[in-house]
Amino acid sequence: MNTWRWETADAYLKQVHPIELAPKNAVRAARHWTGLKRMLEFCRAVNGLETAYHELKRIASVAAQPPTKPYTENQFREVWSEAGQIVKHGEYVLAFCKPLAETKGGQEFIEDKDVFEHLPRYQKQSWGSAKGRTTDLLRATEALIQDIHEFWGTDASFLNCVPDLPDDLKADFIAARDVMSLGFTEAGLIYAGRGLEGVVRRIASDHNLFPGKAIERARFAEILTALEGKRFSTSRRLVIDEQTKHRLHLSRAMRNHSAHPDSQRETEGFREEAILMARKANELWKKCSGPGIKIV
DSSP states (O other): OOTTSOSOHHHHHHHHOOSSSHHHHHHHHHTTSOHHHHHHHHHHHHHHHHHHHHHHHHHHHHTOSSTTSOOOHHHHHHHHHHHHHHHHHHHHHHHHOGGGGGSHHHHHHHHHTTHHHHHHHHHTSTTOHHHHHHHHHHHHHHHHHHHHHHHHTOOGGGGGGOTTSOHHHHHHHHHHHHHHHTTOHHHHHHHHHHHHHHHHHHHHHHTTSSTTSOGGGSOHHHHHHHHHTOBBTTTOOBSSOHHHHHHHHHHHHHHHHHHSOOTTOOOTTHHHHHHHHHHHHHHHHHHHHSTTOOBO
16 A cells, blocks of 8 residues: 555545535545656756746735735735645645645645635735735745655655665656655656666776767667676676566566556555665676776
8 A cells, every 4th residue: 555645535534624626636646646757747847836936926025015914906916825735735745645735834835724715804904905915825835845855855864775876877866765755666666666667777888889979879679688798807607697687577567567557556555666776786887897897
């Protein structure tokens, strides 16, 4: 069972109390998406939330003085629009990642987001209470955004599997760590597989397996075929052993699966496979990148 999803759309409705029902429908739809699809939609919602937050903060700052008077008509129109965007995207963020609704920032956002519905009433009051309530919404949104960023990077231990990779080859494993921190283990496995393939491609380039041909133009199947029979010059061991070959084929199979999702596919073991891919990538890099290493 994926604990990052809501058990039912009604559970989401009961805890988050969305102002509009579209996020509830998104909860239901997301149960049939691949990990990559869920990650993409989640990132879109986070990006929309942050954009609206910064825009409302800018508008509110310009309109803050004097604090005891209501917004002008034009100012309120802008505030009302961006506040609505904050609520919409925030509710989608919580729809795609249940644990965020249980953080302190998530709970503050849930409690204060109804400010949006009452802003027109506050605007009619002559002592500028709409400005104060806008500040409350901004504060709650900032708390949610902070928890999103903290939640995103909670699984730093995964990167301990690739301590020897150069930074550019670590990029896919960092992405795998990030998406698995949000529960998207299938997407994490796909990123880890791509990271392993990246290491293999770099090894082929460093050892000049395709003289006169840019390695970027070689299909990965060609690279794997070229490496399968290669051995280390000293130990005579195969560069690509059966375990590595298995994980590279799994990487390709997972990528094909993401293009043809099966809602019944089990997600158990995805994280463990991603860890094994990361360790294999680090091990392979250490064996092939040292000074004087030759493969024949």
